[in-house]
Amino acid sequence: MKKYLAMILVFAMTFAMVTGCSNPGETTPTDAPTPTDPAAPGETPAANTELTPTGEETVSDKDTINIAVDREPATLNPGGVMSNVSEIVMMNTMDTLLKFDKTATPQPNLATEWEALDDTTWQFKLREDVYFTNGEHFTAKDVVYSFNRLATTTTGPSALTHIDLTGLEAVDDYTVKIKTTEPYAFLEAQLCQAVMSIVNEKAITDMGEEAHGRAPVGTGAFKVGNWVAGESITLERNDTYWGEAAPLKNIVLKIMTEGTSRTMNLETGDIDLNCRLQVTDIDRVDESEDTYVLAGPQNTLRYICLNTSVEPLNNVNVRKALYHATDTELIRETIYGVKSSEKATGPVPPTFPGKNNDLPEYTYDPEKAKELLAAEGFENGFEVSFIYLANTTNNMFAEMLQAMWAEVGVTLVLQPTESGTLSTMLNAGDYQVGTAATDMKMCDAGEGLYSFFHSSSRGSSTDRTWLNDPEVDAILDKIVTTLDAEERNALVYEAQALIHDLCPMIYICHPWRVYGVRSDVRGLSVLPYDMEDYSKLYFVNED
Known part of the structure; x- marks a missing residue:
């Protein structure tokens, strides 16, 4: 089939998205870009965020799709330990106002x-x-x-x-x-x-919180059927759903923590959709006649989180030293790919209103890092732990960071862990350094900054720095109560400078969502926020 590779920021879609969030009701939805042929070597590939059937395709009677996810949720209860997978299940089995x-x-x-x-x-x-x-x-x-x-x-x-x-x-x-x-x-x-x-x-x-968290009762297009621990979660079509019935009867979410395994299973046809395609596998998936790549930008920031409430990370100059000790661009190129991510110069995505493009850069400068550490009494360095989700990609990330920080005398003790434990530790502030990807879920820079950095956000699934700064809190409080978008964006601009100077995190990139998809799957759209709607998925017949 015709191949499509989406490795460029979708400016039109993102612009519509962010202005729509800032001024609700003033923006109407736009159609997804029309897919185009892959670019020649050296050219910028064309955007592809949605694949819909041509007039020549017919709908298949296949009623079950197998989807690979990268982790197992701790619970499916709203307000429990949240992860991207738990939220995806909730949004397909429950409804919001x-x-x-x-x-x-x-x-x-x-x-x-x-x-x-x-x-x-x-x-x-x-x-x-x-x-x-x-x-x-x-x-x-x-x-x-x-x-x-x-x-x-x-x-x-x-x-x-x-x-x-x-x-x-x-x-x-x-x-x-x-x-x-x-x-x-x-x-x-x-x-x-x-x-x-x-x-x-x-x-x-009737069920109790724990049992409900394994098989929640909702009003969505699907309901949770069988959850086999460590293996899969099956969603079954809700035949009493108030909206349009989903084409597929069953969605099987297969838990595959290793990216290589997800790609291999996609190639063999054991899964139909890989929700977390590794950067290193993009070309091979796109070149195969049996699969294609679907990708687009996200409102997500990938970063190294520094717990500002614990020693020695409660020292701002120590945090700045660690930033200077980190080659963020090398990590981005190696782990996330320059064609499937955007360089992060701050916490706010590049096209959001209020984005501050004047923030001074923390350049990679090991000598500067050593000077800052020595000035704070750490001329011999120190030891600090690093927690992260155990998988091939994050293992590589951790080893790169460990080597970089060793150059300035900082010993990074690696603590790979599974998803539920990781979320619990991050929510509790029980860590020193970690890696996280946080989505600006409400698609607004002001709300995103509040959820990332306001002291009241401690313990939530978005605050990974445990920052507690009265000046930052004051301006963030003003942002969320300012209804005028222009005034709010001016405050957002100012807040970024305050937060950046406190250095509570090390920005890596804004990664894009990249899917590997079997050639007969249709109905998936790449959305700018972290959500996957499975109610439109279906298969087409192939010759």
Whole structure:
């Protein structure tokens, strides 16, 4: 079949996405770019974020797709230990009040319409034809229960930072009021997040939190069928779903932590979709007649997180020394690829409004690193631990970093670990140095900075630096309560300079999402935010 390789930033899509987030309602969704032939050697490849059928293709009767994911979730309960895989399952088996479209503009979902009654009070009208997979009818009481429940969970409280639970009210069965603690610019985007998925009180009461976390009851296009620990999670089509029925009956998520294994299984046909294609495998997957590559930009930052609350990383000059000891561009080129990532010069993606392009660069300079360490009394270096998800790619990352820091006298003790333990340690601040990829889930720089660096975000799945700086907190508080986009972006610009000078993280890159796909799979779109919609997937017949 015709091959497509997407290894360029999709400027049109990203621009529409970020402006849509900053000014909800002013931007309409745009069609995905039309796929083109691969570029010749030395040329810039064309963008490809979506593959749809041609008029000559016919739909296959295959009803089960096998998808490789890179980790096993700890739980599928909203507000539990969250990971990209748990969020993907939630967003395909549960529903939120609102949902993002392809440009990350909030659209109706369980809520059909909504309005701001005043600066801090919002009213939402709900669908009346929705049922949970246990047969319970969805009402406003489920919304109230779901949000109140989050306050008692592991990561849920951070999602409620700006929501006043005392003002949460089921006005009637299909109307709910939500109050915020102050004017909050991002409520609509917040209600699109997986952590805000609506659950059923009876289901959790009857099953208990732990059992519900293995087989949650939701209202989405699929329901969780069988979860075989360490092997797979099967999603089954929800035949009572209120929306359009999914073409496929079964989605089998196969847990494959090693990138090489995912690619080999894609090539043999044991899996149909590889959600985490290694950079080193892009060309071979694209050149095969049996597979193709689908890729596009993400609102994700890959970085080295420095726990600013523990010694000696609570010393800003030590953090700056470690930055100067890190060849970030070499790591990017080796691990993430220059064609499938964007250089990170700060925490904000390059096309976001408010992006500060004037931040001074922490250049790779081992001698400068040694000088800074000596000035702080560490002329003989020190020992520090590094936690990361154990897989081939991260092992390479860790070994490169270990060698770089050894040049300035810092001994990096490697601590590879599995996904659940890693998330728990990061959420608890039980680490010194780690590597993380954090998504600006609400597609707005201001909200992203708040979730990354505000002291109230400690313990959440987004704060990996444990920064606690009153000046940073003050400007971030102002950002989230400023409703005017232009004023907010000016504050975002200023906040980046403050945060950058504190050096709580070492920026590596903005990686793109790269999928390896069997040639007969259709219906997948690469979205700018970390979400995969499986309800549109299907197969076509091939000659």
